[in-house]
Amino acid sequence: MNPGKTKSTPFISIVMPVHNYGNYIKESIDSVLTQTMSDFELIIVNDGSTDDSSSLAHSYLDNRIKVIDFSENKGCYPARNAGMRVAAGKYICIMDADDVCLPDRLEKQYRFMEENLEFGLIGGAYQMFNGYHSIFRETDNEIIKLLLLQYCYLLHPTCMVRASLVRKHNLYYDESYVYASDYDWQVRASSIFSITNINDPVLLYRRHGQQISSNKKSEQHNFANQIRINQLSFFGVEPTEAEKELHLAFIKDIKSDAFRENIIDQWIKRLLDGNRITRYYSQERLQDSLQAYRFQYFHQNHQP
Secondary structure, eight states: OOTTOOOSSOSEEEEEEESSOTTTHHHHHHHHHTOSOOOEEEEEEEESOSSSHHHHHHTOOOTTEEEEEESSOOOHHHHHHHHHHHOOSSEEEEOOTTOEEOTTHHHHHHHHHHHOTTEEEEEEEEEETTOSSEEOOOOOHHHHHHHTTTSOOSOGGGOEEEHHHHHHTTOOOOGGGTTOHHHHHHHHHHTTSEEEEEEEEEEEEOOOTTSHHHHTHHHHHHHHHHHHHHGGGGGTOOOOHHHHHHHHHHHTTOOOTTSOHHHHHHHHHHHHHHHHHHOOSOHHHHHHHHHHHHHIIIIISOOO
């Protein structure tokens, strides 16, 4: 089927929340409207903006654009959920109102999903604004699951997911994580189906002081730690408070004299023993990763 053909039910629903991004949103919308693939709907969720974000979104006459207006600021993830719940496309594409899609993003990701049915969620390579090189991410599903133990690995605004899987598994954002719901969302997705990245740049990614990662850094950090601890359930481990502290220090490479080599080695053994029972991770890949973390913790970054 020609990905440029327009029909009543679009191939892709792009969900774009916006809160006071009037300086960026026009460039972002234009990058969607000029895609090489035209069969999409763009769902813009105005999250109680007090600048001209809403009026800019409503100024477009393109019938592929749908605007949902919140009367008050509810937060990025309630806005994403609202857009995802009304999405009509076969695929849901994540987009931020301050980033720019490269011209063939939708076509590349659509074709990959059509040709690789084993994956339910994909991200992609990207470029920084004013950068000169593309940034590529790991593509191996088993390695990505392990990387998620440390942090939110897929660059979220590069993601595309099968809408049928979102509905089947109720894969909406857990809004209780407030500033790190994307991290939890990726972890939950990876526990249900295979995920990957495509090694093609799909996005120009912008960094600035209005982003959650900048102006809510401490709160985001705390929520992310909860998600890191939650993943111990994949090993069948119910940690004590002391074990939570140990795990976070180890997985995040935070040096503590309280955690000497024998304690770290016992913790590694417990994780490996747990995974032999749950079989959630590739045992060989897990062992390699944990030993790499161990080396980094004791040797690589802590020379006197």
